[in-house]
Amino acid sequence: MKLSRRTSWFLVAFGVWSVIIWTTFVKNLWADSAHQAFTDGNHSHPTAFFWIHLALAVTSFALGLVVGSVGVRGLRVSREGNALPES
Numbered sequence: 001m002k003l004s005r006r007t008s009w010f011l012v013a014f015g016v017w018s019v020i021i022w023t024t025f026v027k028n029l030w031a032d033s034a035h036q037a038f039t040d041g042n043h044s045h046p047t048a049f050f051w052i053h054l055a056l057a058v059t060s061f062a063l064g065l066v067v068g069s070v071g072v073r074g075l076r077v078s079r080e081g082n083a084l085p086e087s
Helices: 005-031 048-080
Strands: none
Touching: 005 048
């Protein structure tokens, strides 16, 4: 299957956006000014809120990397003028 350049750029943009957003989210989760992620101030006792949101962020970050890499691959193929091998 060959992706259009427009679709490939969309996938790359989505991947970059996802990595930036979820990296910022984890930084904010770690900072936790509302004391929902940790029961104390020195980050030694994470709560269920922390673990659930960290799992969501890691999963979304990984999916963003995968989607972005598919977009990059689509751009490379469209630049070379070759079609991706069908599976």
